[in-house]
Amino acid sequence: MSLKHGLLGLLNYGSMTGYELDKAFKASLSFFWQAKTSQIYRELAAMEGQGWLTSQRVIQSEKPNKRVYTITKDGKEELTTWLSSPEGDIKDAMGVRSAFLMRVFFAGETSTKQSLEMLYAYRQKCLESKTGLGGAYDAISEYGGIVGDERKAKYWQIAALYGDAFFEAGLNWADKAIDLLKEEMGE
Amino acid sequence: MSLKHGLLGLLNYGSMTGYELDKAFKASLSFFWQAKTSQIYRELAAMEGQGWLTSQRVIQSEKPNKRVYTITKDGKEELTTWLSSPEGDIKDAMGVRSAFLMRVFFAGETSTKQSLEMLYAYRQKCLESKTGLGGAYDAISEYGGIVGDERKAKYWQIAALYGDAFFEAGLNWADKAIDLLKEEMGE
DNA sequence: GTTTTATATTATACTTGTTGAATATTACTT
């Protein structure tokens, strides 16, 4: 249900259209939760059905008409309730779901050379992703400055720091794995 | 499609029933891919339909009848093809999907005390998970020894090492985050 | 002036994963 709660969280900052939410989601939450445009619109409709949101149609002459969503009292309550029961998500956070690791598990069926190439490619992506986080930090401090809410920005920063730790761990793991495989080739 | 490929990988080691696959999956692959029993049976049926597997019914008098699945030539080809095109999964591995991080992102809506509690709970789970990996290492070296396939066991070990790196990273990140929040309280 | 970009939403089919229970047999435990 996390997409719904992510949308609730964003709408709690202010009313938005599906289009704006899609962009806001992709600009902020997409680092740890990905969603397609069509899914966002579908969930918004479902959330309105649940009474968490209301919407008003806004007729525009210059642009296509739009629908602005606003969080309701029920929606705010739901957000608060969700935020105060993190147990399940903490447990889930201990679980990895990675097709890449499944490949590693079965990589013994391929050549050591092929496995090494895969690990080098992974290592490289970790580096790139880590570098790419710089932009996220800039965006956060900038937005935090504009909004003037340093406290909120601190949590955004902490979430972004996770990315750094995650990619750094991937990098170190890949180096260790590469060493183990090179050992094998050297023999 | 990774569940299918995980099952193919296991069946490549030898023919098995759905029941045995379910246990084998949960004993080995479940660290990085979780699947329910009912899903495994459903995928097996689909894979047979795709021609990746064949099955034979085995009538037992002592126990309920069973269906033994065997990988076909097509299935082995599919496994090989999959193993030799890791690009997509490497990219996916850069993506986090974590409801927990979404909570962190929105934690500014709750009290610092509540956020700290959440982070402490997360930290504790990381510790427990890291400790729990000891069993996985034992199982791998034991199984590797029995099967006598040191090369395969090396990849299993590498996959398990990822868990270690992942939980360690989570631990360090949590410590950093806790420090940042304590700073806030101290002021 | 025609293509591209941005705005804004909707539709539909499909695949994957979750939940939970029903069914049936034998062995082991108390």
Added chain:
DNA sequence: AAGTAATATTCAACAAGTATAATATAAAAC
């Protein structure tokens, strides 16, 4: 003798995510 665990599979309903493309308007770029 009754209850629980282990073996073994199936089913049905649902929830969530993926893939893709159709539709429509206006501004901006070339």
